[in-house]
Amino acid sequence: MTGRGRGPALLVAGAFFMENLDATIISTAAPDMAASxxxxxxxxxxxxxxxxxxxxxxxxxxxxxxDRWGTRRVFAWAIAVFTVASALCAAADGLTELVLTRVLQGIGGAMMVPVGRLTVLRTTSKPDLLRAIAWLTWPGLLAPVLAPALGGLFTTYASWRWIFLVNVPLGVAALPATLWLLPDLRREDGRGQRRxxxxxxxxxxxxxxALVLGLELLGGPPAGWGAAALWLGAGLLxxxxAVRHLLRSRRPLLDLATFRVVTFRVSNSGGALFRAAISAVPFLLPLMFQQALGWSAARAGxxxxxxxxxNIAVKPFTTPLxxxxxxxxxxxxxxxxxxxxxLLCGLLDPRTPLALVVAALFVSGVCRSVSLSAYATIVFADIEPERTADANALSSTVQQLATGLxxxxxxxxxxxxxPLASLLDLDGPTAAYALAFGILAVLPLACVVEALRLPRDAGAVVTGPVPPRAGRPAAPSSRSGRSAK
Structure with a gap:
């Protein structure tokens, strides 16, 4: 990957970091915001x-x-909207005003990250895709880990308004960088001008x-589960x-035929399960450290x-692997x-040495980094150029729902x-957390089942031919990742 190609990737990575950070940073600032x-x-x-x-x-x-207005123009406008909305969030005087400005911020984020990633995908050759995606994935790994700590620092030593103000200088710096670094790509055929x-x-x-609202309510108190079921039912309907319409429309908003590509379909289903699993960890671990182990918020963070x-330590080895x-x-x-x-996280208790806790979390970070990079790359390995925009939007939508799930x-x-711990006669402050982690461990195991559906040489267009195993000839190049006939 050349320096010229690395610049846009780093720019998009920065935008990805801002969007992911703002999705979760409010959680630790909620009490101060409520008091305000x-x-x-x-x-x-x-x-x-x-x-x-x-x-x-x-x-x-x-x-x-x-496709309609060009990647550079849309990305620049998205950054501008996100930055202005961040400033408006910081200046909000009431909850209603903050909700409205957060919606505006979300609209900017919805355009910013997918369009930025689309630009990188369209300007990166298949052999360089692994390195490009590696640059794009680290913000998604970093933001959920740093968000609680940053939110706590801002609210403790400054004001909750700084969790939004921090985006303003970043956005101001990113806007001229966008005009300088990002190429202006658009579809020149009839599809680019479609309504x-x-x-x-x-x-x-x-x-x-409706699905996002339902998932949010499902993760809340039991009193809201009835409403969650209604929202989820409405969302599924x-x-x-929408799927029925998109399959029948001559010019659909999204081309669902992209799911016929085996590597795209399998990596989205397995990748969604994996993303759901790792999204649960930043939720459970701080609770366990503070409520079950009796740690302070600062120590837990x-x-x-x-x-x-x-995540960072394994990055140099992900591509060779x-x-x-x-x-x-x-x-x-x-x-x-x-x-x-x-399972190791579930075995932690107040007697576990700190060194072992850190080691378990370090290994967890290694595993999540490797799989996320792999899923984020293979999902586009066999996508043809004319389908990149639809594939990118579909994949981004699946990721968003998986995080909420x-x-x-x-x-x-x-x-x-x-209740299950009581039924099994398990005691101790971490018993419930051990069972919760055990239940969630089923998700990455389901990812294994999905991954087994891939052919052995899946994504070889990106990695090159897979070296043969001992005693076996090299696998011939196949088109198994292409669309099903």
């Missing part, structure tokens, strides 16, 4: 939901917008918004109607940094290893683990 607005801390959660709903609704439009599929947009947006240390063993083998082995790290499953698993 004269309301209850749980009421502030609507600002997180509003942001996630806006992301889910507008991500599917990102590919159409980039927006309004029916598809309304149906897909309604379905995705609207999403089903600092120890969680070891997860990020594992994938080139040596191939996507299928790495995803199978690493999925099983991730399940083991979940993971947090909801973590909350449900923890609530179910309490």
């Amino acid at each position: 607005f004269g309301t209850r801390p749980e009421a502030v959660g609507v600002t997180m939901t509003a942001y996630l709903v806006a992301l889910a609704v507008f991500i599917p439009v990102s590919g159409w917008a980039a 927006l599929d309004l029916v598809g947009f309304v149906l897909a947006g309604t379905g995705l918004a 609207a999403s089903g109607l 600092l120890v969680l940094v070891s997860v990020f240390a594992g 994938l080139r040596r063993f191939g996507f299928r083998t790495v995803l199978v082995v690493n999925g099983a290893a991730t399940a083991v790290t979940f 993971g947090i909801a499953l973590a909350a449900l698993g923890l609530r179910a683990a309490g």
